[in-house]
Amino acid sequence: MTSLLEVKDLTMRFGGLTAVDTLNFKVEKGTIHGLIGPNGAGKTTTFNMISGFYTPSAGEVLLRGENIAGLPMHEVARRGVVRTFQHSTLFAELTVLENALVGTHMPFRPNLFAAIFGWDKDARNGAEARAREALTFFGLADVGHEHAGDLSHGHQRALGMAVAYASHPDIVLLDEPFTGMNPEETKHMMGLMKQLCSDGITILLVEHDMQAIMGLCDNITCMSFGKFLAEGGPAEIRNHPAVIEAYLGGARHVA
């Protein structure tokens, strides 16, 4: 059986620097998969290659067995892989509802002539219903009319995920979703992610918050300096000597 997403010998070179070096891992359908590693390990670069933001120097990204490496980002998104961005990348000038409506672009593709003559009532209503559903899921229903740029940081992070969720993804790539959240917000967000997962959405997660990672993930891949380091369940990773060494620095490095 093929995995939903498989990364095969993925490599990214920036000039002389190899940011990601022959990385391999598999994401199984319906799981929450974590990607961790110290700063500069190449996690975000890996994300950017999977989502089509970068074209890998070598290697393959297989989605249901199809190689999607090097496709433009919207083509990757249309195959069901939707990503969020680090920091609060949103349409700050648009309202929260409009942000979510942009997220419904794929399930409700706009049509020029229908839009001019008003034949797209059903699609518009459907899109709005879906957008509101996504906002409600992430607890943003009350702030729908506000400008996204005016939201609190936690709400902005939630909106970023709502935009991704509104597009009916098969797999979401979350780039540091818990950054800047307080422990309570993190806990709440973890609950929502578990719910997403039980709805059948596969999640690939880059995160520094170890408690969140350990509490959420079914499987964790650890990278260091662009290379694969270890893979396994939370308990395994926590006690893995190579992982501990990468994070805390081993005696060899000190000497």
Next chain:
Amino acid sequence: MRNIFIWTVIAAILFALPNLLSFSQQEVLVFLTINILVVASYRLLTLTGEWSLGHVVIMGVGAYASAMLTKSSGLYVPLGIVMGGVVAGLTALALSYPLFRMKGFYFLIGSFAAGEIIRLLWKRFREPFGGTKGIKGIDPMPDFSVGFYDFDFFEPTSYFYFSAIVVAICLWILWRIEKSPIGLTFQAVHWQDKLAQASGVNLRAYRTLAFVIASGFAGIAGALLAHYIGTINPNSFDVEVMVFVLTWAIVGGTSTFYGPILGCVVLTILNEVVLRELGLEQTRPLIYGLILILSILFMPNGLESIVQKFTRQKERRSLRPEEAK
């Protein structure tokens, strides 16, 4: 109901307007009507965040296309005007392939270069474009009657009514596009193209779509102009005219649909009434430049920001009683 009333009043005012003006002012009114379509179509492109310096040349493409088609093949003029829009749109589609490899400042310069190339082609090829002298004796709009009103296109008043109807239809379509999910996608492309793309938006396709639609309506405006003045040449569509369009858009403000239109109307009135009265017409570029600088310094959100200030106050006042409860 209230809307219908307002639009009826506006239509009545527009109907009565030419009768209050002198002959030369009526002519200016026709140009103003056409220019409104030029700036309004320009705004559709700016929705995606791209600013072009070739918009007026594309308008010229529509003018040349309609003039040549009606002259050579005897095409019925209203159809020629539509074809002017179609040809301008197709030209934009062809130009989009090289131009949308760039964005932002590079697109601006690229569009200017593309426009100049088109203008040089008009100048270089006397056959079929008429060289630097352009095309003369363009077929006028044929007269017709709609029962209660006889369109006599020798009169600017008639041409004003005709162009006002055409422009109104075009504005309605532009408005519908802007308020649709497509308009929202244009804005998404403008504000965060990466996030839009991650939501499955084909950036290139949407930039091209906005460029083609904007150019198509500019082409219709150009064709309207050509059949009114009867003669066009490459210098009718040079960069000076483009600067005027930019000034209208910037002074009016581009964050609302009515902003550029407001800028166009106010500056035209200023130009025709104030400058002409003072005999300062020759200094128009100078004064426009000054107005542009002053408005960027003191009114960065354009004339529309003043309108918004008043409408917001009204909203707040109407909200207050509810808050008191």
